[in-house]
Amino acid sequence: MEMFLMGLALSLLGVAVSAIAFGAAVRGEPGSHRERARTRPTVVLPVPQFFADGDAAPARPRVPVEVLLLQLERHVRLEQAAAESFLLSPTVESLHTRTSSPLVH
Amino acid sequence: MTLHRPEILEGLRAEDAAAVLALASRTTLASGATLFDLGSNADALYVVERGRISLTLPMEIGGRRQDVLVEERMPGQMLGWSALVPPHRFTLKAVAPLESELLVFPRSALLEYFESRPDVGYQVTRNVSAVIGQRLQVLQAMWLREVRRVVELRYA
Numbered sequence: 001m002e003m004f005l006m007g008l009a010l011s012l013l014g015v016a017v018s019a020i021a022f023g024a025a026v027r028g029e030p031g032s033h034r035e036r037a038r039t040r041p042t043v044v045l046p047v048p049q050f051f052a053d054g055d056a057a058p059a060r061p062r063v064p065v066e067v068l069l070l071q072l073e074r075h076v077r078l079e080q081a082a083a084e085s086f087l088l089s090p091t092v093e094s095l096h097t098r099t100s101s102p103l104v105h
Numbered sequence: 106m107t108l109h110r111p112e113i114l115e116g117l118r119a120e121d122a123a124a125v126l127a128l129a130s131r132t133t134l135a136s137g138a139t140l141f142d143l144g145s146n147a148d149a150l151y152v153v154e155r156g157r158i159s160l161t162l163p164m165e166i167g168g169r170r171q172d173v174l175v176e177e178r179m180p181g182q183m184l185g186w187s188a189l190v191p192p193h194r195f196t197l198k199a200v201a202p203l204e205s206e207l208l209v210f211p212r213s214a215l216l217e218y219f220e221s222r223p224d225v226g227y228q229v230t231r232n233v234s235a236v237i238g239q240r241l242q243v244l245q246a247m248w249l250r251e252v253r254r255v256v257e258l259r260y261a
Binding site for chain 1: 166253
């Protein structure tokens, strides 16, 4: 009888230790997932859409900064000339005359 | 001697224009040199005698800060009227894209002279007002043209 009770107690102890170890292992898993998710670099993928986004700018060829600055200078000069011409004869038409600026075509 | 009569001296008698010119000193800027920076103290008015001055504002382009041309000043034209308008801070950066020569009118010298000759001060102030007004109108027109483009791009 004593042997049976001792065996039973040891069995219960073993089951309890196993349950605690299992519980700790199961609790630890989501945390490690979160940890991994935090350290992993994220890539934002575009949400697939059937219709194109109207606000999205169309893909344009990359322009070197120096070229862009020259285009901006030309644009400003042309716009200033157009504005000064408007002041000489202020009409709706002269206000909105088109220029040959590469930035607006 | 200036080749172009400075716009701020319009309407002055020759001797009065000479007296105002005598208040100025000359400075020469090498190509690429900065005359004044955005935000710096404006204590002098300038007139371009030779060359050209570019007025720029900073803009972020390609991840770098670039100076973008806003206006240009040619021989005979003045710049730096912030020297006469509080809080006397330049709101643009001025750079010489090529070797340029300028007349420098210190604010203190101008104001002192205008106190002794109010008639000259009145005429110069009228000229400065005319220049500022004309440039405001040009910028208004440029701004409206850009607004129209934005509307066309957005709602066309």
